[in-house]
Amino acid sequence: MHSIWKTSIRFTILTTVLLGVVYPLLMTAIAGALLPHKAGGSLIVKDGQVIGSELLAQSFSSDRYFAPRPSAAGNGYDATASGGSNLAQSNLKLVQRVQGDIDKLRAENPGKPVPIDMVTTSGSGLDPDITPDNAYFQAPRVSKARGLSEATVRALIHDQTLGRQWGVLGEARVNVMSLNLSLDKLSK
DSSP, X not given: OHHHHHHHHHHHHHHHHIIIIIHHHHHHHHHHHHOHHHHTTOEEEETTEEEEETTBOOOOOSTTSOOOOOOOSTTTTOGGGOOOOOOOTTOHHHHHHHHHHHHHHHHHSTTSOXXXXXXXXXXXXXXXXXXXHHXXXXXXXXXXXXXXXXXXXXXXXXXXXXXXXXXXXSOOEEEHHHHHHXXXXXXX
16 A cells, blocks of 8 residues: 555656646747747837737727727736626626717717627737727728828728638737737838
8 A cells, every 4th residue: 555655646746747847848948949929928029118919908098099809807908917807798887888888989980880899808808809890990080090091091901901810710800009000100
């Protein structure tokens, strides 16, 4: 019986070290060597300063920029408090927030259907992408604020639209940070 306990303890220590220390360090080293930008968080650097990440949404409050999906992460777009609101569809607080957002957006673009991702949060609250419909809905506001033609802004959205991953996974999407940085380059 004593031998079984020794074997069990040794096996537990061995697998803990191998799978809990060696394997994660090895994968981190391989990822850092093969994909350093992605392994480092896909950080975006502008004028020598980190301004965001391709992987995390952040708030853009100016009309000159495209806005990401609403966020329920912390106080909004808080990467340390990632998560949804966990409010049920029947929760009055959620229904009122969504209806208020819909009313505001309908006033911004009368007669146009409001894309669902403009009024609903993602599971993480940090989704960096919006649907092309969401981006096209925002195009009149952004073009007016920047003094650009709507056709120019719509062409930029088209250029920034990413298709399904490997042609089959997910849906078409637009990375908000990338789109806004392209706008800044265009407006200089």
